[in-house]
Amino acid sequence: MTMTSRFDALPQAGKLAAADVLAFALGEIREAVRHAGTSRGFAQVAREAVDAVGKVQLILAKVHEYLAGGHAHLDPEQTKADIRAIVQGLARNDAAVDAAAADKFNG
């Protein structure tokens, strides 16, 4: 499976996670090239770039494996939904008792 098809196979949350680690790995590549370019020859730069790409592939494979295995809470939207559930649930209770109070004292 090529890296592109592996990326395409990821769910949306996985694409975001993969994009995040890709940005990290690309930073490593840039750093390797910058460092090698100032102190070593072109062959060394190429070797370090290839090593960095290998790291990207390894990380992508791990992200894919991690997503396929399931987990508690990858999506930050889920955390927000859980928090909304308690806030909105209490707001519903408040509204219900306020309405009942209006009936009792004003109705």
Place this chain on the structure above:
Amino acid sequence: MKYRRALLYVLPLLFPAAVIAILFLACCGAGAATLSDRANRSLATTLDAVNATREGFLAWDEQHQADILAASSTQGEFEIRISGYRERRRAVVEAFVAAYTAIGAAAGLVGLVAADRATVADLITALEGVADAAVNIKRAIDRVKGDDDP
């Protein structure tokens, strides 16, 4: 409604189970892959317990507010008592928010550990934070229940 009321009795048992699972995870010397699996299972257990506790607290809150209304003979008395209760209740909401945030952060760390971008020590610290946050929910609920007896 029966389901929600039943949760009130089950929940005190779920929290220690979740906390023990997490502390077990923190104490064991498993490898990174096994640790991630156990972390995910512990987080899922804790998330289930927190969600169940949330439903139980919502059921208790609904009944408690109705009890306050029933025990109030004037609108002024009701407003004072209900506003006082809702103010005290904020600590429970904050405890839930803290727990959900801690769970989300720890779950994110599991992924980072799997991608070698965070250490196992970071993950264990985060899981300990989740355990503390879960216990704090129970404390906050016990406190607001102890303070309110219409």
